[in-house]
Amino acid sequence: MIKDSEITSKVLVLSHCLLNKSTRWWQNNKPIERNRGLASQLIELASMLNVGVIQMPCPEFTLCGNPRPPRTKDEYEMLPGFIEHCGKMAKLVAEQIKTLITMSEKPRIEILAVIGVKRSPSCAVNSAIRRVGCGKHAEEEGIFMGFLRRELLKENLSPPFLEFDFDKPEEIKGDLIKVFNIC
Numbered sequence: 001m002i003k004d005s006e007i008t009s010k011v012l013v014l015s016h017c018l019l020n021k022s023t024r025w026w027q028n029n030k031p032i033e034r035n036r037g038l039a040s041q042l043i044e045l046a047s048m049l050n051v052g053v054i055q056m057p058c059p060e061f062t063l064c065g066n067p068r069p070p071r072t073k074d075e076y077e078m079l080p081g082f083i084e085h086c087g088k089m090a091k092l093v094a095e096q097i098k099t100l101i102t103m104s105e106k107p108r109i110e111i112l113a114v115i116g117v118k119r120s121p122s123c124a125v126n127s128a129i130r131r132v133g134c135g136k137h138a139e140e141e142g143i144f145m146g147f148l149r150r151e152l153l154k155e156n157l158s159p160p161f162l163e164f165d166f167d168k169p170e171e172i173k174g175d176l177i178k179v180f181n182i183c
Helices: 040-048 060-063 071-076 083-102 143-154 171-182
Strands: 008-016 052-055 106-115 159-166
Touching: 008 083, 040 171, 052 083, 060 083, 071 083, 071 143, 071 159, 083 106, 083 143, 106 143, 106 171, 159 171
Parallel strands: 008 052, 008 106, 106 159
Antiparallel strands: none
16 A cells, blocks of 8 residues: 555646747747647657646746747847846746645655756756857756756755757657656
8 A cells, every 4th residue: 555655746847838839939940830839749758657747937938028039048148137037937936846845745746857948048958059159059058947956956956957859859758767767
């Protein structure tokens, strides 16, 4: 028999555009499907693993809306108010996650992972684009993800951070299954 303290519900914390691609920077030269719907591969996998999801707000969309010009991490860092906006949003998200964990008893909520977006200036985990020459993927996190990681650490939370690549959506499956089997 399973003890009440052992009943858990695993949850993924997702970047906003993974559940609502219409908030992504509008890419005129890409197929329209790239900006409609959701990242179905990720949702199908979460459903298969019986994992819940939490959708974080999009810092770029909530400050700039759509359409908005393409920007690198450097350009967002120079955009008036964007750094402060990301800091405030990250604090709210970290507080929400902490509340979900501390207020859940049966089932106890466990954060399986935070999933960001590859090459995003805000939500990349380790591939933010900086203006270096003609644009380069820096091996660093996006602005919002950096704030979120620090805010979660203040709450003594350190879930794994994974990255979803819209160009290679199948890659998340292996990463997520590894994390799922560890937990």
